[in-house]
Amino acid sequence: MIFIGLLKLIFKEGAFQLVDQKGSSYLIGDDTEPVCTLLLHKNLKKLSLIFNPTLRMPEEYMKGTLTIQGGNLYDFLDIASKNIRRFENSKCYRFLRCLNFASLGQYNPIRKARVNVAHHYDLSDKLYDIFLDSDRQYSCAYFTTNHTDLENAQLDKKHHIATKLRLEKGQKILDIGSGWGGLVLYLAQSADVNVKGITLSKEQYEISIKRAKEIKKSEKVSFELQDYRNENEIFDRIVSVGMFEHVGTRNYREFFEKINEILALNGVMVLHFIGRVDSPHSINPFIRKYIFPGADLPSLSQVLKAIEPTRLMVTDVEVLRLHYAKTLRLWREKFMEQWDEVAEIYDQKFCRMWEIYLALCEVGFRNLGLVVFQIQITKTIDAVPLTRDYMINPDPICKGSILK
Numbered sequence: 001m002i003f004i005g006l007l008k009l010i011f012k013e014g015a016f017q018l019v020d021q022k023g024s025s026y027l028i029g030d031d032t033e034p035v036c037t038l039l040l041h042k043n044l045k046k047l048s049l050i051f052n053p054t055l056r057m058p059e060e061y062m063k064g065t066l067t068i069q070g071g072n073l074y075d076f077l078d079i080a081s082k083n084i085r086r087f088e089n090s091k092c093y094r095f096l097r098c099l100n101f102a103s104l105g106q107y108n109p110i111r112k113a114r115v116n117v118a119h120h121y122d123l124s125d126k127l128y129d130i131f132l133d134s135d136r137q138y139s140c141a142y143f144t145t146n147h148t149d150l151e152n153a154q155l156d157k158k159h160h161i162a163t164k165l166r167l168e169k170g171q172k173i174l175d176i177g178s179g180w181g182g183l184v185l186y187l188a189q190s191a192d193v194n195v196k197g198i199t200l201s202k203e204q205y206e207i208s209i210k211r212a213k214e215i216k217k218s219e220k221v222s223f224e225l226q227d228y229r230n231e232n233e234i235f236d237r238i239v240s241v242g243m244f245e246h247v248g249t250r251n252y253r254e255f256f257e258k259i260n261e262i263l264a265l266n267g268v269m270v271l272h273f274i275g276r277v278d279s280p281h282s283i284n285p286f287i288r289k290y291i292f293p294g295a296d297l298p299s300l301s302q303v304l305k306a307i308e309p310t311r312l313m314v315t316d317v318e319v320l321r322l323h324y325a326k327t328l329r330l331w332r333e334k335f336m337e338q339w340d341e342v343a344e345i346y347d348q349k350f351c352r353m354w355e356i357y358l359a360l361c362e363v364g365f366r367n368l369g370l371v372v373f374q375i376q377i378t379k380t381i382d383a384v385p386l387t388r389d390y391m392i393n394p395d396p397i398c399k400g401s402i403l404k
Helices: 002-010 046-051 053-063 073-087 091-098 110-121 125-131 150-165 182-191 202-214 249-262 285-291 300-307 323-337 339-345 348-367
Strands: 015-019 025-029 037-040 066-069 172-176 194-199 221-225 235-241 263-276 313-320 370-378
Touching: 002 025, 015 073, 053 066, 053 285, 053 348, 066 073, 073 348, 125 323, 125 339, 150 182, 150 235, 150 263, 150 323, 150 370, 172 182, 182 194, 182 202, 182 221, 182 235, 194 202, 202 221, 235 249, 249 263, 249 300, 263 300, 285 348, 300 313, 300 370, 323 339, 323 348, 323 370, 339 348, 348 370
Parallel strands: 015 037, 172 194, 172 235, 194 221, 235 263
Antiparallel strands: 015 025, 037 066, 263 370, 313 370
């Protein structure tokens, strides 16, 4: 069987058991104890499994035609990702990758970008309350210790970004991809600045406005349902957290040209995004198809190449390595604990889809070279201090408050 042969070619470290619909059992991997058993409940089209296993196998789990015993989904994905990382260096992988035309990169015109955002972010309001922190920070947290909980790690993330922005009273700030408004409200409360948040999600936009009214910050903040390409004001500071992944590879130059246009001469931008530590790859096909259509995860070289032709200057790059893996682990644990509540909102298939999403992303950050980059960008060479000390030991910026 070609499919079994391919699995044996890929898996050299660790092991799992595979049982097909006829009851035939295959040990895949080395001589160690299998971490789990995969049960195939129907006769799958083996050719599609061979040419696109990273899409088809998660799809079968989502549909319930592939189940796991004696372990769980994460156990399988953990060893799978470690072996795939090694397999990526083989000639066979390079051939299969040539067949994946999605690696050409995504093109996201304004209309398509709105549809893509709605696909993920305009889901039930209750869903995100189930697994996020109280501020609904839907991006990588910042863990100052191994024991920091999710609530404080997300607060520390906002604080860490604020220090890099070098906020001063009266400044105009823009948050591109402002989510449910948490960072906008944090910055407005912490430094007496005027903050505008823009998003393409109608649900996030409406909740953001409601939150601003509840904490009586409407005079300091504003939210707009708009694409960044339609922004024409000039801002002293610009921040974007977890939005750049949705820009699309072929739109990177356009993105930074817009930043150059709307950032003040002495302005500072902080760009926080998921990227790869190695050469450019296409995003996992299951994630692109079912979770984040239109998304791309760039390498640092791709981003810097898009910045260089503009007047913008990179003044700092920080690589957050396992912070997102820890964040995803905590999200997944909360999600799994409240599985039945999610199933009441949607169904069992949706729950399995999101289990795959959260587990796939976690192993990506642990085993497949995914990290979070924070890039500080300016227009002038003296817009920020000579050393990075202000990022590590900054003046207090609303460190003790958590916005509800």
